[in-house]
Amino acid sequence: MASNSTVPIPVVATFASPFDTDETDVQSLRPSSRKCQSLWPGMYNSPVTAALWDARPTIFEALLDPPLHASPQTQLLTKTPSDSRTSILYNFSSDHTLREQYKNPWNRVRIGKLLEDLDALAGTISDKHCSDDDTTTRPLLLVTASVDKMVLKKPPSVDHDLQISGAVIWVGRSSIEVQLEVTQSTNESSSTSDSVVLTANFIFVALDCKTKKAAPVNRLSPETEQEKLHFEEAEARNNLRKRKRGGDRRDFENGDVNRLEALLAEGRIFCDMPALADRGSILLRDTCLENSLICQPQQRNIHGRIFGGFLIRRAFELAFSTAYVFAGMVPCFLEVDHVDFLRPVDVGDFLRFKSCVLFTQLENPDQPLINIEVVAHVTRPELRSSEVSNTFYFTFTVRPESKATKNGFRLRNVVPATEEEARRILERMDAESLLLDKDETGQ
Numbered sequence: 001m002a003s004n005s006t007v008p009i010p011v012v013a014t015f016a017s018p019f020d021t022d023e024t025d026v027q028s029l030r031p032s033s034r035k036c037q038s039l040w041p042g043m044y045n046s047p048v049t050a051a052l053w054d055a056r057p058t059i060f061e062a063l064l065d066p067p068l069h070a071s072p073q074t075q076l077l078t079k080t081p082s083d084s085r086t087s088i089l090y091n092f093s094s095d096h097t098l099r100e101q102y103k104n105p106w107n108r109v110r111i112g113k114l115l116e117d118l119d120a121l122a123g124t125i126s127d128k129h130c131s132d133d134d135t136t137t138r139p140l141l142l143v144t145a146s147v148d149k150m151v152l153k154k155p156p157s158v159d160h161d162l163q164i165s166g167a168v169i170w171v172g173r174s175s176i177e178v179q180l181e182v183t184q185s186t187n188e189s190s191s192t193s194d195s196v197v198l199t200a201n202f203i204f205v206a207l208d209c210k211t212k213k214a215a216p217v218n219r220l221s222p223e224t225e226q227e228k229l230h231f232e233e234a235e236a237r238n239n240l241r242k243r244k245r246g247g248d249r250r251d252f253e254n255g256d257v258n259r260l261e262a263l264l265a266e267g268r269i270f271c272d273m274p275a276l277a278d279r280g281s282i283l284l285r286d287t288c289l290e291n292s293l294i295c296q297p298q299q300r301n302i303h304g305r306i307f308g309g310f311l312i313r314r315a316f317e318l319a320f321s322t323a324y325v326f327a328g329m330v331p332c333f334l335e336v337d338h339v340d341f342l343r344p345v346d347v348g349d350f351l352r353f354k355s356c357v358l359f360t361q362l363e364n365p366d367q368p369l370i371n372i373e374v375v376a377h378v379t380r381p382e383l384r385s386s387e388v389s390n391t392f393y394f395t396f397t398v399r400p401e402s403k404a405t406k407n408g409f410r411l412r413n414v415v416p417a418t419e420e421e422a423r424r425i426l427e428r429m430d431a432e433s434l435l436l437d438k439d440e441t442g443q
Contacts, residue, residue, distance in 0.1 A: 006082075006085050006086065006087055006165075007087070008087035008088055008089035008163055008165075009051050009052065009054075009055045009086070009087065009088045009089065010051065010088075010089050010091060011047045011048055011051045011088050011089060011090045011091070011098065012047060012051070012091070012095055012098060013047060013095055013097035013098040013100075013101055046113065046116060046117060046120065046309075047090075047098060047101065048088060048117040048120050048121065049120050051088060052088070052120060052121065052124045070136055070137055070138045071136070071137055071138070072137060072138055072208055072210075072215065073132050073137045073138075073140075074137075075132075076216060076217070076218050076219055077132060077218045077219070078218065078219045078220075078221050079129055079168075079218050079219070079220060079221070080220070080221055080222070080223050080227075081167040081168055081169060081220070081222060081223070081227050081230075082167065082223070083128070083129065084125045084126070084128040084129040084167050084168045084178075085125075085165065085166070085167040086121065086124060086125050086128065086165070086166060086167070087163055087164065087165040087166075088117075088121060088163070088164050089161060089162070089163050090102070090161060090162040090163070091161055092157075092158050092159065092160060092161055092162060093159065093160060093161050099158045099159075101113075102114075102158055103158045106330070107157070107158060107159075108155045108156060108157060108158065109155075109156040109157065109158055109162065111152070111316060111320075111333050112312075112313035112314075112316040112317045112320075113313060114156070114182070114198070115150070115309065115312045115313055115316055115336070116307075116309035116310060116312060116313040117164065117309065118150070118164065118180050118182075118198075118200050118202070118309070119144060119147075119202065119307075119308050119309030119312055120307075120309050121164055121166055121180060122144075122166060122178040122180060122200075122202035122204070123142060123144070123204070123301075123308075125166050125167060125168060125178050126142050126168065126176045126178055126202075126204045127139075127142060129168040129171070129176060129217070129218055129220070130142060130176070130206060130217050130218055132218070138208075138209055138210060139209060140206045140207065140208065140209065140215050140217065141206070141207040141208070141209040141212070141303060142176070142204045142205070142206055142207075143204065143205055143207065143303075143305075143308075143341070143344070144202060144203075144204055144308040144341050145175070145203045145204060145205045145340075145341055146202075146203045146241075146338065146339055146340050146341060147200065147201070147202055147203070147312070147336055147338065147339035148177070148201040148202070148203060148237060148338065149199075149200070149201055149335065149336065149337065149338065150198060150199070150200040150201075150335055150336035151198065151199050151200075151334070151335045152197070152198050152333055152334055152335060153196055153197055153198065153199075154197055155197075155332070155333075156182065156184050156197045156198070157184065157186070160184050160185065160186050161184070161185070162182065162183075162184045162197070163182070163183050163184070164180055164181070164182050164183075165180070165181050165183070166178055166179060166180035166181065167179065168220060169220075169222075169227070169230040169231060169234050170220065170230070170231050170234030170235060170238070171217050171218070171219065171220040172238060173214070173216055173217070174205055174206045174207075174214040174215055174216055174217055175203060175204070175205055175206075175217075175238065176203070176204045176205075176206065176217055177201060177202070177203050177204075177234045177237070177238070178201070178202045178203075178204065179199070179200070179201050179230060179234075180198075180199070180200045180201075180202070181196060181198075181199050181200075182196070182197040182198040182199075182200075183195045183196055183197060184197050200336075201234075201237075203241075244431075256426065259426055260419065260422050260423065260426060263415065263416055263422040263425060263426070264416060264419065264422050266278060266281060266415045267283060267284075267415045267416050267417040267418075267421075267422075268417075270283050270415065270417065271283075271417055278413075280410070280412055280413060281412055281413040281414070281415050282412045282413070282414055282415070283414075283415060283416075283417050284356055284357065284358070284414050284415065284416050284417065284421050284425075285356070285417055285421075287322065287325075287326050287356050287357035287414060288322075288354065288355065288356045289318060289321060289322045289325065289354075289355050289356075290352065290353065290354045290355070291314075291318055291352075291353050292350065292351065292352040292353070292379075293314075293350075293351055294348065294349070294350055294351075295345060295346065295347055295348060295349045295350075295351055296347065297347050299347075300347050304346075304347070305344045305345065305346060305347075306344075306345040306346065306347065306349070306351075308341060311341075311345065311376060311389075311390055312336075312339065312392070314353060315339075315353060315355075315374040315376065315390065315392040315394075316333075316336075316392075316394065318353050318355045318374055319355055319372040319374050319392065319394040319396075320333065320394075320396070321355075322355040322356065322357060322372050322374075323357070323370045323372055323394075323396040326357050326370060326411075326412075327370060327396075327398050327411060329398050329399075330398075331370060331396035331397065331398055332396060332397050332398065332399060333394070333395075333396055334369070334395045334396060334397055335394070335395050336392070336393070336394055336395075337371075337393035337394065337395055337428075337431075337432065338391075338392075338393050338431070339390065339391070339392050339393075340390060340391045341389070341390055342388055342389055342390060342391070343378070343387060343388075343389045344389070345376075345378060345389050345390075349378045349380075350378070350379045350380065350381065351376060351377070351378060351379070351389070352376070352377045352379055352386075353374055353375075353376050354374070354375050354376075354377065355372060355373065355374040355375075356372070356373055357370060357371070357372060357414050358371045358372065358373040358393075358414070358424065358425055358428055359371050359414050359425050359428070359429065360411055360412070360413055360414055362410070362411055362413065367397050368397060368398060368410075368411050369395055369396070369397055370395070370396045370397065370398075370411065371393065371394075371395055371428065371432075372393070372394045372395070372396065373391070373392070373393055373424070373428070374390075374391070374392040374393075374394070375388055375390070375391050375392075376388070376389045376390040376391075376392075377389065393428065398411070
């Protein structure tokens with residue numbers, strides 16, 4: 001990502017410290033936060049959403065009450081990546097209350113909250129690119145379509161300041177790709193590359209806020225060589241997504257049928273002759289966890305729908321728990337392989353998250369991989385219906401120096417009991433192999 005010359009937006013705690021006794025100082029901590037919270041549709045404000053609101057209030061106020069009878073934008077603008085580039089800064093080193101809001105039990109940053117903030121920042125960046133700064137036209141409605149990939153390079157600490165920077169790197173007719181980079185400078189990180197903690201790519205789709213149909217977005221003109229390279233790479237990813245959509249449920253060829261049968265063979269032993277099954281394996285269905293919730297108005301975004309970042313955080317925390325129970329030790333998050341937003345989730349929806357260990361990769365004893373699938377369902381009991389709203393794929397590992405591995409414990413192999421489970425495993429394995437091949441060839 002190109003170097004960011006913009007001044008980062010400071011993120012501060014949204015709660016007053018219980019140790020603050022000076023009422024004046026507490027009230028002046030965020031003089032504009034009272035305004036933004038009174039205008040926000042829900043009260044679900046993370047420190048990042050509050051900071052972004054304060055920095056770009058005019059964009060958000062227009063989105064809160066869009067002039068539906070106004071005409072749509074007719075003249076598309078040409079913008080550069082630098083026009084949308086935005087940075088936020090977590091002052092963990094000096095803001096102790098903010099640090100407490102983001103700290104996990106192991107004195108690291110809560111990854112789920114970080115993923116949530118990434119979605120909020122990516123949405124703001126896409127809004128900046130699509131804005132024409134004309135109050136006489138109605139703004140576009142931007143929805144998260146998918147998360148292409150997030151890769152954690154090293155766990156972020158709450159003892160050092162953290163920065164997220166991002167910009168629009170590619171646009172299609174109504175699609176936008178935003179690339180984000182999380183950096184953290186410590187005493188050990190001597191170069192810029194060493195300070196990179198996480199990278200992520202979000203894809204948004206623009207809709208007309210009145211008709212809810214796809215709408216064209218402003219053009220993008222990359223300027224630097226790096227921006228041109230990012231544009232070409234994003235174009236290739238978009239073409240790959242189109243090909244995948246064209247063959248969502250591919251027919252399995254002979255070689256694939258053999259792989260399918262091999263996966264099912266051990267599963268049948270578990271089902272038919274459990275006493276003879278391999279003790280080093282476990283059925284996929286025995287790794288499942290589930291939780292559910294009623295979506296509350298405090299969790300909605302400025303468009304009145306449930307905030308995508310909230311869904312990502314809930315899915316991640318269930319995936320982490322699933323990996324924890326499966327491995328018998330605290331897992332280490334590596335990456336979000338893919339997230340699909342298939343349908344919106346509304347306030348009042350009964351939402352169910354179902355997770356499982358889809359498969360494991362145990363070839364490398366120093367970094368065994370646990371691949372978790374989480375599927376979110378919007379369930380309507382009164383209509384006796386259930387629809388998939390989101391799919392999430394996460395990868396975790398465990399540290400070889402952990403006490404459990406030293407005592408001879410090893411992760412189990414996961415096997416399917418049904419053909420549907422076997423197909424899901426193979427499709428995900430093949431998707432990962434394709435991404436790996438593209439990374440190695442640089443295409």
